[in-house]
Amino acid sequence: MKLVSWNVNGIRAAVKKGFSDYFRETNADIFCIQETKLQEGQISLEHAEEYSQYWNYAITKGYSGTAVFTKVKPLSVWYGLEEDSEPEGRVLTLEFAGFYLVNVYTPNARRDLSRLEFRVDWEERFLGYLLKLDALKPVIICGDLNVAHHEIDIKNWKGNVGNSGFTPEERGKMTQLLDAGFIDSFRHLYPEKTDAFSWWSNMPGVRARNVGWRIDYFLASSRLSSLITDAKIDQFILGSDHCPIILEIAEIN
Template identity: 55%
Template sequence: MKLISWNVNGLRAVVKHDFKNIFDQLDADIFCIQETKLQEGQIDLELPGYHQYFNYAEKKGYSGTAIFTKTEPLNVTYGLEDEDFNHEGRTITLEYPDFYMITSYTPNSQQKLKRIDFRMGYDDVLWAHMQKLSKDKPVVLCGDLNVAHNEIDIKNDKTNHQNPGFSDQERAKFSELLDSGFTDSFRYMHPDEVKYSWWSYRFNARQNNAGWRIDYFVVSNNGKDMIQNADILNDVYGSDHCPVELDLDIKEK
């Protein structure tokens, strides 16, 4: 089973360019999107063979997530169990027979970490959601998690220390999740590989590969043996992020 996650930085914008061709070429079983930046009725996206699920932010042109899946899920849940974190369309959970699929557009803690408390609260509620579900069956979390976990995951670690996405607090919080029984699939498959998934639009960052790895597939340890491959598709353009991929061995029942 092939899973793709991509922060498109505006779905309407990327659809006007090459999204459909990229989508068709990747041919994912489940394709997760973050930062859709749209409201219900603002896009008519024809994706034959896929069921479409959107979670919209209340604020127009902001945040938002979507999942396109070939297999209809058993259940769909929008948001988390704390309503404080459900106004920005950041989370969707699909239940399948063999696992749960969650996509997250994790809040950016913003300059001077002015939104760090909201960000930490979101992580706590999301982590609890994942831990609860993982007692039932494996959990796969994907999305723009807005954190470069270790120095290997960011080009300029020293100059970015305590910047949003590379603060000690955010990195420690992500460590908490992994320590509680979850695996960063890319780092599991590629312990020493340097590869990034986001580049600033400034300073020719992408051309210079001055990037950050902030887009992930995280798998609960009770599903770790399903991981076949994990990759970062940094030859795919159209956003300031590139897609990330996870291939799972899901036995047909």
């Protein structure tokens, strides 16, 4: 089974930059996107007709949002965390026979860290939500988690200590999540791999020099670790300031 996750930074803009071609070529069983930045009815993706589509739109226009395209119809779909709604469209959960899939776009703490407290509280609630799901069946989490967990996950880590996405609080929350019974699929398979990034600043020359951060993840319940066959980062795929990531895993029964 192949799963893809991509923060497209605006699906309408991404479609103009080759998203549809990549979508067709990857032929994923499940394709998740974050930062859709639209409202219902603003786009029609003809290349995805063979997929069931689920969209969680943010109330604010042109902001946030998540979507999942799946060849296997889910048993149920849940929008948000505690309630079946999500003002910023950040969480979309699909239940399948053998697992839950959670597509997430984690709140950014902002450059001035003005939203750090909100984010930390949000992550507490998110972890509680995941643990409730994990008690029922295994969970696969994918998306833009807006944190570089370790020094190996960011090119210039020394100069970014304490910055948004690399604060002790954010990194600590990622550690707490993994310690609660989940694995980072990429580091599970490639613990020492360097220069493996999924996001780059739009400043000139940054992406060409691969001065990036790894902030997009496929996490999974630890009991699924033996089923994971590969985890990839498609660093050379353009169309967004993020690149797609891929999880290949055996069928989960």
